[in-house]
Amino acid sequence: MRISELSERSGIALATIKYYLREGLLPPGERTGPNQASYGGEHLRRLRLVRALIEVGGLPVATVGEVLAAVDSPDLPLFSLLGVVQGSIAGPPPPAPDAEWDRAAAVVHAEMTRRGWDSKPSPEAIDTLTSVLVRMAQLGYPDWGTTVLPTYFDSARVIAERDVADAFAAGGREDIVDAVVVLTVLGDTALAAIRRIAHAQVSLELLGDQPA
Amino acid sequence: MRISELSERSGIALATIKYYLREGLLPPGERTGPNQASYGGEHLRRLRLVRALIEVGGLPVATVGEVLAAVDSPDLPLFSLLGVVQGSIAGPPPPAPDAEWDRAAAVVHAEMTRRGWDSKPSPEAIDTLTSVLVRMAQLGYPDWGTTVLPTYFDSARVIAERDVADAFAAGGREDIVDAVVVLTVLGDTALAAIRRIAHAQVSLELLGDQPA
Numbered sequence: 001m002r003i004s005e006l007s008e009r010s011g012i013a014l015a016t017i018k019y020y021l022r023e024g025l026l027p028p029g030e031r032t033g034p035n036q037a038s039y040g041g042e043h044l045r046r047l048r049l050v051r052a053l054i055e056v057g058g059l060p061v062a063t064v065g066e067v068l069a070a071v072d073s074p075d076l077p078l079f080s081l082l083g084v085v086q087g088s089i090a091g092p093p094p095p096a097p098d099a100e101w102d103r104a105a106a107v108v109h110a111e112m113t114r115r116g117w118d119s120k121p122s123p124e125a126i127d128t129l130t131s132v133l134v135r136m137a138q139l140g141y142p143d144w145g146t147t148v149l150p151t152y153f154d155s156a157r158v159i160a161e162r163d164v165a166d167a168f169a170a171g172g173r174e175d176i177v178d179a180v181v182v183l184t185v186l187g188d189t190a191l192a193a194i195r196r197i198a199h200a201q202v203s204l205e206l207l208g209d210q211p212a
Numbered sequence: 213m214r215i216s217e218l219s220e221r222s223g224i225a226l227a228t229i230k231y232y233l234r235e236g237l238l239p240p241g242e243r244t245g246p247n248q249a250s251y252g253g254e255h256l257r258r259l260r261l262v263r264a265l266i267e268v269g270g271l272p273v274a275t276v277g278e279v280l281a282a283v284d285s286p287d288l289p290l291f292s293l294l295g296v297v298q299g300s301i302a303g304p305p306p307p308a309p310d311a312e313w314d315r316a317a318a319v320v321h322a323e324m325t326r327r328g329w330d331s332k333p334s335p336e337a338i339d340t341l342t343s344v345l346v347r348m349a350q351l352g353y354p355d356w357g358t359t360v361l362p363t364y365f366d367s368a369r370v371i372a373e374r375d376v377a378d379a380f381a382a383g384g385r386e387d388i389v390d391a392v393v394v395l396t397v398l399g400d401t402a403l404a405a406i407r408r409i410a411h412a413q414v415s416l417e418l419l420g421d422q423p424a
């Protein structure tokens with residue numbers, strides 16, 4: 001197909017596609033004339049992934065290039081590839097460790113060990129979780145990590161099994177990475193919203209239907 | 213206690229406390245001299261709540277004033293009070309409804325109805341969830357709302373029961389509101405992080421321990 005059809009079918013503006021071509025995020029089409037090139041299904045798929053990484057994952061263009069390089073390395077195992085993807089969409093690094101940090105990190109470590117979970121593949125998420133426990137303690141909830149945290153782990157496990165089954169059903173490496181980005185980022189927002197809905201429902205059941 | 217001790221025990225800077233006093237977020241202390249006032253436990257509790265609303269909930273000072281007014285209205289039922297709190301820490305409003313929106317809203321509505329959940333108390337969260345479903349469909353995941361969403365609802369319910377039990381155990385109205393803000397906002401971050409940890413663990417189990 002021509003670049004105009006690629007734009008139409010992907011829903012991405014022509015100028016944006018040309019920008020992705022210049023930045024090397026999209027491989028060049030097959031030359032069919034002095035000023036024309038032909039694009040195929042692999043361009044459509046790549047465009048979709050680039051858009052997911054930029055618009056949904058919030059990645060800068062340079063980082064998108066790194067993720068695509070990992071997608072295109074046939075020797076990189078899928079598990080390592082997903083580590084690159086998850087690391088790239090993680091938040092900012094945590095503050096420097098201190099005594100409070102060490103206490104919180106020990107709680108997280110104990111919870112993971114008890115479940116036989118490997119902590120190596122997700123250092124960023126473990127740091128984020130540790131920083132939440134530090135903040136909870138500072139704000140007056142020092143026991144949250146032992147009272148509530150296990151329930152979060154149980155439920156997250158159920159959700160993750162569903163997420164991963166869904167993402168892996170997507171097909172090839174590129175489709176799986178696209179699914180991981182979209183389902184991770186939008187899934188966060190969905191889960192936060194559903195948790196609020198459930199908070200309201202549970203409170204309603206406990207407190208009864210009272211006048212506003 | 214004097215204002216200097218209030219600052220020491222709350223960990224909040226003297227200048228910040230004086231600012232809260234000027235803005236009416238903290239009631240004045242009991243006058244004990246021409247230039248002195250005495251503060252008590254209720255000031256400590258109020259300071260803690262104000263800090264949770266501003267630092268954790270990200271609320272502007274004007275909105276903090278509205279939430280405190282609701283806390284201080286003895287005739288407002290706790291359930292309605294929590295609605296004011298959750299509404300104040302919700303995100304921006306969703307885009308205008310269209311056909312895609314209506315389809316997504318119907319999926320959310322069906323899921324809630326099937327569970328016998330009341331949709332009135334959480335309009336903001338339902339709008340956020342609907343906007344996620346719209347975005348999922350636009351990005352190529354039109355079935356997410358029927359395949360994955362029910363699992364999210366199941367797990368969110370388990371988490372919410374634990375959250376609400378924890379928040380309601382906090383004591384009086386003010387303590388409960390503090391707990392709701394802290395546990396809602398920090399809980400989002402914690403849950404997102406744990407979901408990533410669980411993603412890595414489930415992928416590891418499915419794909420095996422492969423070289424990096």
